[in-house]
Amino acid sequence: MAAMTAPSGLTSELVRRARALHGRLPDEVMASARLHLLDAIGVGALGARSGPLHGLDRVATGAHAGGRSTVLGSGASAPASVAALVNGSYIHSLEFDDTHVGSVMHGSATLAAAALAVAQDADLGGAAMLSAYALGWEAIIRMGLASPGTLQARGFQTTSAAGPFAAALVSSLLLDDPEDVAVSALGIAGSMPGGTFAFLAEGDTVKAGQPAWAAHSGLWAAELARAGMTGPSRVLEGDWGFFALYADDPGAPARLADELTTLGDRWHLPDAAFKMIPCCHFIHPFVEALGEVLDGGVRADDIASIHCHVPRGAVPVIADPWSDRQSPRTPHDARWSLPYVLAGRAVDGHVALDLFSDPIGGARLDLSRRITHEVWDDSGFPARFPARLRVTLMGGRTIDASVDDVLGGAGRPVPARDVLAKARANLTAAGLGAEQVDQVVAELIDAPDPDLRRLAGALGAAAG
Template sequence: MNPAQSSSIAVTDELARFAAALDWETVPPHVQAIMPVLMIDMFRAAAVGSDKPWTRAVGQSFGSATGADCASLLYAGRRIEAGRAAFINGTAAGGLDWDDSHVAAIIHPGVCIWPAALAAAEIAGASGRELLTAVLAGYEVAIRVGMSIQPEHSLRGFQGTPTCGALGAAVACARLFRLPAERLRDALGIAATFACGLSQFFVSGSDIKRFHAGKAAANGIEAALLARAGLTGPRDAIEGSQGFGRAFSDRFDPSTAVKDLGRHFPTEWVSLKPHAGSVRMQAAIEGAAMLARAGVRIEQVASMELGVHGAMMSKLAANRPVDYQQAQLSTPFAAAMAVALAPGREGPLTLSVDDFEQYLDDPAIRDLSARTRCVVDARVEALTTAEAVPARVTITMKDGSRVEQFVEHPKGCPRNPITADEVVQRFAAIAAPRFGAGPVDAWLEQARHPERLASVAPLFSLRG
């Protein structure tokens, strides 16, 4: 296609009309069932992240703003200007790298969309069913646009979460404000020009990824508020000759964004993560942990080789992380942690953000990480799907022997899911010590069936 020409497919308009018309009753039951699970998992991440230093820093910078449209801060019992509430709540949920992920779109949709949509739902007095419908529309738009520009979007140095996530957040909020399709299209156009997010943190570390999702959530609700006020965005903001798709990718496929729209829901391919790191690292962590629990001990290891997908090599293969944000994006470091920690822990191994902070300077783990290399693996590439990225872990022992583990469907991917009951248990394990078992059980009764709620107010009942 001539890059000077706009697409003949009116992507922006089709997505807007889909989102405005989406009817919860027509959504397949298995997709309906996913949405409360994704919401509870977002609240879990926010419960962990709400007292992290990056969330406190954003809160100190933006937490005092008030205005006509205010929304609640999660777990805080107070309300501030909606855009800033979405920013802080999105930072709390998204700053951990322990959130939902979509492999094909290369984004974390939930931590952008839920915080923005919850704020919009408060403003609009929306019901739980309206919230679920709007958020599903947001997921679909963010994921579909992501799939239409990836992986070139990522390879060019952008992160899809704050770019595509802003589009999904805008759609969800505009739907909750009950805007017609034309105004919803304006919200998309405004969000498209707000969207940005660079990936240099993969190379240099820093805190920036910690608040990418929060900024996307803020951009989304602000775009919807501006559209509600009557401001317009380009009708072809996504597919235009100088629009989102061509500005952010060397390969924009407009047909991918609208294929089977309203009939197939790629939201069902969303993964949840056992470990606080990239979704593409989960199989390698799992494989390393399996070998450790089969008898491998870190002091016996001479070297480790990780067979990975080629798309990981430029961003997830560094083996000497400079800070614990970068450690969470280092497949060698995470696999070395798994070898070290799995034998001493009961139950399924979970690497938390606190683990990465605690063990960043551990001499044995850093030494094994430095002796671990990633290589492109043909079988991994052949078996990678829109749902999961496999990994091969090969460990060479100091006595010259070798052991190997291949993981095709890591825990958390749609073929090997973290179940709804497990999501509830994960939330309760984190939230009960902070808020009390009784209040957490009462909250979960509401959160497991948000479609029954007349308003979203009960979702903000946990405080402390």
């Protein structure tokens, strides 16, 4: 079926609007950007220290060494594109990074990595970095909202598919590229989307690198445009455009055009959700629902079985094939296992990092194998991430529990104090001393124009 006619020049419109807004964002949007960037850096520093990709900073040595951009968990610096690749991988490696629910975008894994790397490389101030980071978020969210769920349904991780466009925009904003160069950068980025869900079959760690590769690719797209390469101005629309090829959604460009008309009036970043447990966000509301049952006095030993209603769009990620989800191949693979995470919540009394580093087995595995599921067609996913489950006790009594939407989304925001506490805990666990933690928080949250050199110095305390 031929793609429907859509408004022309979507990348030109995005670039024009973003350039006009850069450096002029409302205070509440900048405040949200500060919290999200701090959260991302805390999660990334912890991932560098103890995550499944610990040691990835070796990429920033040898031929890839040098440059002025911080490499988390290391005393080294690297060229911007290399630092963005390593840092973005660390940020996403623990499945502890933020998500915009409706668009299913893990924006910070791509955009915090890109914005920090480019701003440091160009010796810019933190206020410019935060502004470009926020506008990158607004772009990637709108791309997801223009075609909700379709990229994922076709087997692509949404962030790594759309991320190169947003990362290229961030770079172009920070380096003040002329409009035609920025439009070409986004056009070139259209040759770089990727990131499939093939990793789910064996629990591979490449998933963490997918949004990071989007950051790396977007920065290179912008560099190539500055050097004279041109890219198509209609890269998002038309028969050969991004949405037709990757989402199979000919109506998406027109919806994105509508979304862009609100840029500057409607801000989506403040609605992005912070994660408070380190696993796939689709699992979080189920953990909360089971927690309500357990808080009522039920113990793991009391549970005969659990039955879950799983939104259809989430099934391929956290429930399919069910036998593999019940028995994850590796501790890291358990981050996408609905039954094993629920079993861990019941047996351990919480969901923490040790669930994803301890060997698979024991009471967790036994209960996981007694959890079943069915597909839930009218759940409202992905506009919201809901959960329904039934716990059957050993005596035969059943207890139902449900959660309408995940904690942290637009309707249920996590208080700023909890985000700050999470960041402080993660930075401390990453090896920063109290003075360095205070300095990172002060720069990113309190300083009118964060000093990125001081930030780099504080983060360097976590090297090793």
